[in-house]
Amino acid sequence: MAVSKLAYYPGCPSESHAIEQDMSTKAIFEKLGIELIEVEDWNCCGAAEAEDPMMVYALNARNLAIAEKDDLKMMVTSCSVCFYNLARTNEAIEGDEELKGKLKAIDPALEYKGSVKAKHVVDVIVNEIGLDEIAKRIEKKIPVKVAPYYGCYMGRPSRLGFDDPDNPETMDKMIEALGGEVIPYSQMKAKCCGGPLMMTRSDLAFEMTKNLLEDAKAKGADCVVTACPLCHMMLDAKQPDIEAAFGIKLDMPVLYFTQFVGLGLGIDPKKLGMNKNIVSTKTIEEKVI
Amino acid sequence: MAIKTWELDPNFRYEIASMPGGENIMKCFQCSTCTVGCPISELVSTYNPRKIIQMSLLGMRNEVLESEEIWLCAVCQTCSERCPQDVKISDLMGAIRRIAEKEAHKGNIKLKAVRPIFEEAFMHQLEKYGRLYEMGLSMEYYKKAHGGLISGMLAMQKDYQKLGMRLFKKGKMGPKSMLPPKIKGTKEIKKIFKELGD
Numbered sequence: 001m002a003v004s005k006l007a008y009y010p011g012c013p014s015e016s017h018a019i020e021q022d023m024s025t026k027a028i029f030e031k032l033g034i035e036l037i038e039v040e041d042w043n044c045c046g047a048a049e050a051e052d053p054m055m056v057y058a059l060n061a062r063n064l065a066i067a068e069k070d071d072l073k074m075m076v077t078s079c080s081v082c083f084y085n086l087a088r089t090n091e092a093i094e095g096d097e098e099l100k101g102k103l104k105a106i107d108p109a110l111e112y113k114g115s116v117k118a119k120h121v122v123d124v125i126v127n128e129i130g131l132d133e134i135a136k137r138i139e140k141k142i143p144v145k146v147a148p149y150y151g152c153y154m155g156r157p158s159r160l161g162f163d164d165p166d167n168p169e170t171m172d173k174m175i176e177a178l179g180g181e182v183i184p185y186s187q188m189k190a191k192c193c194g195g196p197l198m199m200t201r202s203d204l205a206f207e208m209t210k211n212l213l214e215d216a217k218a219k220g221a222d223c224v225v226t227a228c229p230l231c232h233m234m235l236d237a238k239q240p241d242i243e244a245a246f247g248i249k250l251d252m253p254v255l256y257f258t259q260f261v262g263l264g265l266g267i268d269p270k271k272l273g274m275n276k277n278i279v280s281t282k283t284i285e286e287k288v289i
Numbered sequence: 290m291a292i293k294t295w296e297l298d299p300n301f302r303y304e305i306a307s308m309p310g311g312e313n314i315m316k317c318f319q320c321s322t323c324t325v326g327c328p329i330s331e332l333v334s335t336y337n338p339r340k341i342i343q344m345s346l347l348g349m350r351n352e353v354l355e356s357e358e359i360w361l362c363a364v365c366q367t368c369s370e371r372c373p374q375d376v377k378i379s380d381l382m383g384a385i386r387r388i389a390e391k392e393a394h395k396g397n398i399k400l401k402a403v404r405p406i407f408e409e410a411f412m413h414q415l416e417k418y419g420r421l422y423e424m425g426l427s428m429e430y431y432k433k434a435h436g437g438l439i440s441g442m443l444a445m446q447k448d449y450q451k452l453g454m455r456l457f458k459k460g461k462m463g464p465k466s467m468l469p470p471k472i473k474g475t476k477e478i479k480k481i482f483k484e485l486g487d
Contacts, residue, residue, distance in 0.1 A: 012421035015470065017461050041473045043419040048364050049411035051383045051390075053309040058481045059415075062474070106484045109477045156366035157377075165370045192328045192365035199430065200404040201361065202448070207332055208363075237452060276459045 003074065003128050007067035007116065008036035009086065011079040011229065012044050017237060018079070018229035020273025024258035025078045025121055027271045031262075032129060032137065039066050039075070045085040048196040053092070054102075058110055060089035061103045065112040074128075078121040078258060080228035084153040086118035087160040120154060122227045122257055123162040126170045131177055139266030140288050141179030146260075147216035148172050148182055149226040149235065150190045166190055171257055175225060178264035183219040188212050195230035198238070206242050209234040213242070213250050223284050227257035237278045253281045263288050297348035304388065305345055311384030316374040317342045323368035323378045329361050336361050338368055338378050345385065351398060354389040360402035403434040416482045419472035 006029075014022035029036050046059045064086065067075050077083050093099055093114045103110040119128065126134075148171045155165040163170045168190055172182045193212060194205030213235065216224050226232050236254040243250055254277065262272040263285070274281050305311040323338040330336045336358050344353050353359065359382060368378040390405050392398045410429040414422045427449065431441035456462035472478070 012470075016423060016466050017456055019461055043472055043474065043478055044415050044421050046415070047411070047421070049408045050415075051387050051408065052485060053380075053383075055481070055485050058485060059478075062477060062481075107477045107480045109474060110481070152365045152367075156370045158370060165367075192363050192367070194328075194363055196363045197361070197404075200402065200407050204329065204332055204361070204363075208328060237455060240455065241452060276461060278455050278459060 003034055003124070005035045005037065005072065006124070007070065007072040007075040008038045009042055009045075009063060009075050009077040009082060009118075010038065011077060011082040012047075013079065013229035013233070017233055018256075020276040021078050021229055021232070021256045021258060023271065023273035023276075024256055024262045024267075027267050028125070028258055028262045028265055031265050031267055032134075034129070036076070037067075037070060037072060039063050042066070045079075045082045047081050047085075050085075053088075056085050057089045057092050057099065058103055058106060060086050061093065061110045061112040062107075064089065064114075064116045064118070065110060067116045068112055072116060074117045074119055074124075076119050076121050076124045078227065078256075079230070080120065080151055080153040081230060083118060083120040084160065090114060090116075090118055091160060120162065120227070122154060122170055122174075125257075125261060126174050127162065131173060134174070134261070134265075135177055138178060138264050140264055142260065142263055142284070142288050143179045144181070144222040144284055144287050145183050145220055146175050146180045147185045147219065147221035147224045148175060148189055149185075149193075149212060149216075149224050149231060151195075151226065151228050151231045152190070152192055154227070155190055164190075171225060171227065174257075174261060178260065180225075180260070183216070183221050185216065185219065185221075188215050193231045193234045195228075195234050198230075198234060205234060206238070206245050209238065210242050210246055210248070213239065213252050214248070217250060217252055221252070222287070223253040223255055223281070225255050225257055225260050232256060239279050251279065253277065253279050253284055255281060255284065292347065292349065298350040299348050301348045301350040301353075302346050304350075305381070305384055308384035308387060310377065310380030313374070313376045314342065314345060314381055317346065317376050318374055319343060320373065322371050322373060323376075326367050326371055328365060328367065329363060333361060338362070338382070341385070342376070342378070342381070353385060354392055355398050355401065357401045359385050359389060360400075360404040403430075406430060406433045412482075412486075414469075416478060416486070417471075417475070418469045419475050419478045420470045422469040424467055425469060 150168045155161040155163040194208030197205040362382040431445040435441040435444045
């Protein structure tokens with residue numbers, strides 16, 4: 001295995017509503033024998049709310065610099081928004097001595113040479129560790145129908161993403177390797193869930209997420225698998241609110257990608273935080289063989 | 290709506306192009322690829338990124354900056370990805386929003402959306418604690434967006450009571466989340482805001 005030690009950037013939701021993603025990420029890396037070193041005293045990446053790109057670069061340079069000091073070459077994050085902000089900071093800093101100087105001048109803690117590659121957890125699992133390596137360690141099969149939902153930043157913008165901007169497939173391959181059946185979902189899998197509008201235009205965000213869930217249900221999915229805490233918040237935690245707003249019944253379990261992989265690696269569902277998902281995941285757990 | 294040419298601001302396009310993210314605005318040739326693929330345009334018929342760009346290029350500064358539409362973009366990057374002219378529309382909208390926020394702060398224009406209030410509240414939490422303090426964010430946002438502490442708290446209760454209970458029952462919103470998650474390096478974060486904050 002190429003990777004044995006990674007910097008880990010959990011992101012803000014890891015301590016609250018995305019705790020099961022944090023738990024399942026830690027559990028699968030432990031099982032795979034890869035050490036995750038949490039970025040010490042990490043700060044927020046600025047999410048979608050830091051509109052000034054310079055602000056994004058400064059906030060993320062601090063996090064990347066901490067990992068650089070520890071001589072770690074790769075940083076993994078399980079949030080798509082954090083990934084986007086870390087990756088575009090690296091992009092901006094690469095070869096731009098003036099920008100590096102400006103950041104350093106703000107505070108020595110922002111002195112960052114640009115040596116830490118930022119990666120999304122899906123990319124690390126499927127492309128860095130690799131399907132073959134995971135396949136050797138599969139203990140259980142999960143024969144369920146899955147709607148794989150990628151959202152925005154895994155493939156867009158393509159200069160930063162690691163998958164196709166319109167029809168991503170990285171998670172599909174892993175889901176199939178674990179015995180899952182991927183439903184035809186290419187019209188929806190990379191269409192925005194409306195997450196950034198959740199607080200300010202919840203009417204739009206609700207409708208966008210409703211469309212994703214309804215399509216998954218209509219195509220016979222047993223669950224949705226996703227890998228971003230903001231998407232998950234919309235799809236899972238808000239699902240009862242969306243049901244109430246539109247007078248519909250969805251009952252669609254939404255698993256984090258890391259939970260799904262963890263089930264396949266034979267990890268105890270409790271350790272994967274499966275009891276923390278809002279919509280019950282029992283129907284999926286029962287089908288694991 | 291007739292355009293009054295004598296009221297146009299010919300410098301607006303340069304103002305946008307000077308902002309990070311807005312650099313490529315003048316490359317737009319109005320093909321509408323951005324609008325055709327936009328998930329917001331699909332739901333809101335008046336939301337038209339192509340039109341916002343054309344209005345900006347013409348110099349309809351106040352109409353653009355005061356429009357509600359600039360606050361509807363979910364930054365999904367679909368338009369930026371598909372634009373044949375590399376206008377980077379998602380980033381461009383961010384540049385326009387920043388100009389709007391600055392002008393509103395100076396009292397020159399009035400913003401019609403609540404999103405700038407949310408973004409400001411979010412950044413306040415970040416400045417204070419270094420991480421997102423969800424409780425603090427919600428309190429500040431609802432108070433400001435709903436005209437006062439009491440009306441804000443009532444609106445927050447209405448919107449979030451059920452979600453809050455759901456999260457609480459699953460152990461995702463315990464007593465720990467009631468307190469801010471202050472990091473050790475808040476001094477560094479405060480310096481970033483001092484240098485770069487508006």
